[in-house]
Amino acid sequence: MYIDRWDIVSVRCIKSYETLNPNNSYQVKGSGYLEYNADPKVNGKKGYGLCIEDSKRNRYYFTAEEMSEYFITEEEGYKQYEREQKFKDLGI
Numbered sequence: 097m098y099i100d101r102w103d104i105v106s107v108r109c110i111k112s113y114e115t116l117n118p119n120n121s122y123q124v125k126g127s128g129y130l131e132y133n134a135d136p137k138v139n140g141k142k143g144y145g146l147c148i149e150d151s152k153r154n155r156y157y158f159t160a161e162e163m164s165e166y167f168i169t170e171e172e173g174y175k176q177y178e179r180e181q182k183f184k185d186l187g188i
Contacts, residue, residue, distance in 0.1 A: 105124055109121075109171070124147070138157045
């Protein structure tokens with residue numbers, strides 16, 4: 097289920113979104129069902145989602161499905177880094 101994967105404090109961006117840039121890490125400021133969030137930036141999204149904050153305190157809301165499109169977990173990012181290092185060490 098999505099909730100288990102995104103039960104974290106920070107994420108790594110893999111696809112640009114407004115002020116969020118790939119390869120940067122961002123804090124998860126909250127999570128829950130978006131239809132109960134009164135912030136106008138939710139833009140009518142429904143279902144479970146997370147709030148991501150950039151370095152300038154801009155907040156963006158993503159559904160769990162959107163999270164998979166724009167972010168990976170820090171753990172997934174580290175596994176990706178390790179794999180790339182192994183290829184580099186092998187000269188690939």
